[in-house]
Amino acid sequence: MGRFRQAAMDEGNEAGIDISPLMDCVFILLIFFIVTTTFVEETGVEVDKPQAASSVQQEKNSILIALTEKGEVVYGGREIGFSGIRPLVKRMLQKEEIPVIIQADTAAPSGMLVRVIDEAKLAGAETVSLSTLKPAS
Structure with a gap:
């Protein structure tokens, strides 16, 4: 046993x-x-954004284009210039309809800002927004 x-x-x-x-x-x-997971692709350049009381949160999936105070157009950390906006936006919009957000420096010339908006609209962007900061309460 x-x-x-x-x-x-x-x-x-x-x-x-x-x-x-x-x-x-x-x-x-x-x-x-x-x-x-959706990753947010930053522009890769530091921009001093203007403040706006009416600013709202945009969706994370968007095309971020930066306009520096020197008038440089930057996407993904590299300068693309005004001529690179239209092909970039067209290529990105082929996948899905996403908004274009422009991060313009407060010292950027308004004429250049209008040109960036115009290039994005000519590429077929339905929604073009400006990135701003919400003022401190």
């Missing part, structure tokens, strides 16, 4: 929970959330 008792005790010591299927599920969920 002692032999059976010893065998039963040995089997009980080896019993455990296999967590490898759980780890597989966790990694699959992690990959799913990484793939479906």
